[in-house]
Amino acid sequence: MIGQNLSRRGLLFGAVGAVAAGFLAACGGDDEGSGSQGGTASPGTSGGGFPASVTHQFGTTTVEQAPKTVVSLGWADGDVLLALGVVPAGILDWFQAWPVGVGPWAQPKLNGAKPQVLKGPEINFDAVAALRPDLVTFTKSDNVKATWEQLEKLAPTLSGPAGTQPYGTTLKDQTVLIAEILGRKADGEKLVADNDKVLADAKAANPSFAGKTVCVAAAFAGQYGAYTRGDGRVQFMEALGFTNSPKIEDLKPANFYAEVSKERVSLLDADLTVMFGIGAGAELRKDTVLNSIPAAKAGRLLIIDDADLVNAFSTNSVLSTPYTLEKFLPLVQDALK
Structure with a gap:
């Protein structure tokens, strides 16, 4: 079983940190926070509308008002939140590669903030609870319902779309779902359209x-x-x-x-x-x-x-x-x- 976990994680992360992944698989992981100071989420107001409800693979998640403390647990959820101008209070560092929890392409969006960085890929539920979130994003994951149910006890938790294989949430779905739960679906759709144009321009060139x-x-x-x-x-x-x-x-x-x-x-x-x-x-x-x-x-x-x-x-x-x-x-x- 350990070998199978190593195989899946190594491929998931593109062979990034395969040794660390194997250690986590064997030992059950260590998800304590990195010691960074928690940031304050700043959802912004562009097109915001609440209450916001989003249907996903495990049900419907509703946020009654603009969340102030967002915790990012889904793979790449932090990138989407930052693209929308939301600095997570906590972020799961799937790759254990960066002290701030996100890659160099996203780090400027932190604007100096220091979210609490949780070591991934396993989730430490006590560490999440300690951040007292009013929204958890978990849109790209292994799709284990029991994990979502445990997170939902802590705060409204957004999962990925129905019918998606583990770790298979597309860029479009991830971006629009997160924007929608923030009451800003149009902003998410624009981010996707801009991304599509960048790729289309590269293809044409x-x-x-x-x-x-x-x-x-x-x-x-x-x-x-x-x-x-x-x-x-x-x-x-x-x-x-x-x-x-x-x-x-x-x-x-x-x-x-x-x-x-x-x-x-x-x-x-x-x-x-x-x-x-x-x-x-x-x-x-x-x-x-x-x-x-x-x-x-x-x-x-x-x-x-x-x-x-x-x-x-x-x-x-x-x-x-x-x-x-x-x-x-x-x-x-x-x-x-």
Whole structure:
């Protein structure tokens, strides 16, 4: 079971901090706060309307008035809140990568505030309760109803949309749901529209991407895995004009990724293969099995071991998109020359 948890978490985080993830899986995690001083949520007033009710996979959550203390627990929920001008009082740091709880693409939105940072990915309910929230966002998670029920006892808690696989809440749904519970659905829709335009402009500027197949993969602990269309990383590539590898889609995995053994490494070959491997870049570049695929031999294998870039790519939020494009597009353009 520990091995299975490591596999799922390693792929979830794009192989970011796989060693730490394995430790958490084995030991049950340590979710105590980082010691940062809690911030004060500032929902703003643009288009606000209360009471606000949102229906999600576990029921309907209602907020009677503008929340003053918001705790962000869903993966990338903090990015959405900050994009809307709301500084969470507490934020779950899924990657355990940043002392302030969010990546460099979102940090300017803190405006100097210091939310209480909760170590993820497990949730310490006592730490959440101590913040006395009047709203908890939990829109992108493992979709365990019992977790939501326990959080709902502490404060109105927003989950993800019905019919979504674990960790499969899309950028659009996450952004609009959170904006809606803040009484600002139109603001959320504008953020999504702006994000779509940035991606569409990048696609138009790179017509050679259209129709090319891509395999977005991760490597850790001697394992390979590839993401499917249910994952935000693949959705990002599709927005740029790429087509996710039919060989990976044909595997029809239960969740957002497919495990690929070394014996079947040819499945990772595509017009462009993107491989995440934080802390393992040098090892992967020497991996004779991985480098046997045609994409590698032709220089179309991108091994991404920049932690912030992998995290931005994996987060797939309205704040991380410009950062990912800036850092990632030149690599793709060079690989496909």
